[in-house]
Amino acid sequence: MEEKVVPRKPKSFFKWRYLRYLSQAIFAGSVVFLSWRHLAFATKMAGPIDTYCPFGGFVTIPKLAMTGEFVRRTSDSNIVLLVGLIIAVLVFGGAFCGWACPLGGVFEWLYRLRLKLFKKRIELPRKLHNALRWLRYVVLALILAMTIIKADLWFKAYDPYSILFTWGHAADIVGIIILVVLLLGSLFVERFFCLYLCPLGGLIHPFAKVSATGIRRYEDICINCGICDKVCPYRIPVSKQVKIDRGSCIECMNCVEECPAPGSLEFTIGYGGGK
Ligand code: SF4
Numbered sequence: 001m002e003e004k005v006v007p008r009k010p011k012s013f014f015k016w017r018y019l020r021y022l023s024q025a026i027f028a029g030s031v032v033f034l035s036w037r038h039l040a041f042a043t044k045m046a047g048p049i050d051t052y053c054p055f056g057g058f059v060t061i062p063k064l065a066m067t068g069e070f071v072r073r074t075s076d077s078n079i080v081l082l083v084g085l086i087i088a089v090l091v092f093g094g095a096f097c098g099w100a101c102p103l104g105g106v107f108e109w110l111y112r113l114r115l116k117l118f119k120k121r122i123e124l125p126r127k128l129h130n131a132l133r134w135l136r137y138v139v140l141a142l143i144l145a146m147t148i149i150k151a152d153l154w155f156k157a158y159d160p161y162s163i164l165f166t167w168g169h170a171a172d173i174v175g176i177i178i179l180v181v182l183l184l185g186s187l188f189v190e191r192f193f194c195l196y197l198c199p200l201g202g203l204i205h206p207f208a209k210v211s212a213t214g215i216r217r218y219e220d221i222c223i224n225c226g227i228c229d230k231v232c233p234y235r236i237p238v239s240k241q242v243k244i245d246r247g248s249c250i251e252c253m254n255c256v257e258e259c260p261a262p263g264s265l266e267f268t269i270g271y272g273g274g275k
């Protein structure tokens with residue numbers, strides 16, 4: 001078989017990953033500021049960070065629909081954020097996880113730090129990985145059911161987002177242990193929590209699947225080197241797909257940036273993507 005001649009990719013100072021780190025830092029910094037403002041000046045103008053989480057909007061829907069009241073510690077801001085997030089996901093797919101989620105950002109930075117010190121990448125066996133991906137829906141169903149039964153933000157005591165960004169303020173010991181396990185897990189497996197446990201990730205998955213943007217691979221240009229598969233934090237087999245699975249992709253652009261064949265992978269706009 002004739003080997004493809006690959007033109008050298010021109011060197012570029014622009015790196016998607018630096019822009020993404022900046023975006024993650026801005027979102028994480030905003031949450032830290034909002035949390036500090038609440039803990040320092042708990043007033044109506046400085047609500048708890050629970051009110052800035054779209055997932056709170058989701059779990060309050062059943063109670064709101066049945067009684068017209070919000071689950072305690074949630075408010076209309078959660079609903080607004082939920083609707084905003086779903087619209088954003090329908091346009092930009094899983095980019096929220098890759099570019100905005102402060103918790104995902106912290107987990108990713110920890111992994112990057114560990115990788116800088118000890119180069120070895122650790123991945124769970126593919127079958128186990130695929131099976132564990134379903135856990136997100138179990139966590140999602142459990143939280144929804146318990147929130148309805150208890151009529152309270154039941155998961156707050158175990159919520160790593162809430163515990164981390166309130167520096168353990170009023171946290172349950174079980175919640176602290178869960179957070180420590182997740183932080184340790186994220187040192188070894190990239191985005192361990194995001195991949196296998198995040199209920200918000202499970203919630204947005206079907207919307208991301210039909211999103212308007214995503215990554216596309218051009219088979220005629222690709223040299224099948226497999227680099228894209230290795231750099232994908234969500235372990236999508238990019239080199240085997242054409243329209244890259246939009247339900248799982250977080251639009252981190254790692255694959256586009258690392259691909260040695262110019263034009264083989266591109267960010268595309270248009271519905272109908274996803275496999
Ligand atoms: S990185 Fe992926 S898309 Fe790019 S040439 Fe290699 S296999 Fe093909």
Ligand code: SF4
Nearest residue numbers: 232249250252253255
């Ligand atoms: S397919 Fe590419 S852009 Fe999507 S998550 Fe994987 S590496 Fe990131």
